[in-house]
Amino acid sequence: MTRFCSSCGSSLSLQLPPGEDRERHCCNNCGDIHFINPRIVVASIIDAGGKVLLCQRSIPPRKGYWTLPGGFMECGETMEQAAEREVLEETGAGIDIDSIYMLCEQPDVSEVYLIYRGRPRSLELMLGPECIDAGWFDASEIPWNSLAFPLIAEVLRNYFHDRCSSGALPVRSSRRHPGRGLITSPDNITTVTSLSQGIRRVHFTHVGEPPDGYF
Numbered sequence: 001m002t003r004f005c006s007s008c009g010s011s012l013s014l015q016l017p018p019g020e021d022r023e024r025h026c027c028n029n030c031g032d033i034h035f036i037n038p039r040i041v042v043a044s045i046i047d048a049g050g051k052v053l054l055c056q057r058s059i060p061p062r063k064g065y066w067t068l069p070g071g072f073m074e075c076g077e078t079m080e081q082a083a084e085r086e087v088l089e090e091t092g093a094g095i096d097i098d099s100i101y102m103l104c105e106q107p108d109v110s111e112v113y114l115i116y117r118g119r120p121r122s123l124e125l126m127l128g129p130e131c132i133d134a135g136w137f138d139a140s141e142i143p144w145n146s147l148a149f150p151l152i153a154e155v156l157r158n159y160f161h162d163r164c165s166s167g168a169l170p171v172r173s174s175r176r177h178p179g180r181g182l183i184t185s186p187d188n189i190t191t192v193t194s195l196s197q198g199i200r201r202v203h204f205t206h207v208g209e210p211p212d213g214y215f
């Protein structure tokens with residue numbers, strides 16, 4: 001968070017502006033309110049016949065650990081463009097997006113994660129500066145003990161489970177409750193029944209309890 005006003009360059013301080021229900025960073029000179037809002041992270045599960053693309057991080061946080069290719073959305077791009085750009089920047093892989101797969105909220109770090117799933121146009125990789133290594137892993141090859149974040153393990157566990165189940169892959173949501181960790185609720189399981197290139201109509205359908213042994 002910048003400590004100076006982007007309009008006039010004066011210092012900011014926490015104040016309760018009229019009509020607001022919480023303190024905001026306000027300019028002490030011109031009165032501009034500088035809002036801080038959650039950031040959107042877009043990541044992708046790129047599936048090549050059951051093998052998923054992972055990257056080994058070359059930068060903090062969690063340098064040396066493995067994660068899905070992804071990163072912060074840029075202004076002016078669509079979510080799918082962000083997903084494609086991040087995969088290309090980190091691994092050199094061109095991809096085709098199939099669908100959103102999971103929505104994850106992490107209020108304690110004020111981030112929202114959108115996880116897409118898609119397919120590579122080629123298996124060849126060319127590492128970007130944020131990767132030490134990258135490669136294709138099936139469920140038994142995933143470095144489960146060296147994943148960068150609990151959320152990544154949660155996403156991959158769900159994905160390999162869903163991939164082995166019959167029927168269309170669902171769209172899931174996962175919530176991170178302060179002090180309680182990640183919870184992917186069964187009653188949040190939803191199914192996309194129509195997702196075309198034209199008008200994107202998504203119908204959400206409750207499909208009940210997960211199969212035995214899922215959790």
Ligand SMILES: [Zn+2]
Pocket residue numbers: 005006007008009010027028029030031032
């Ligand atoms: Zn100002």
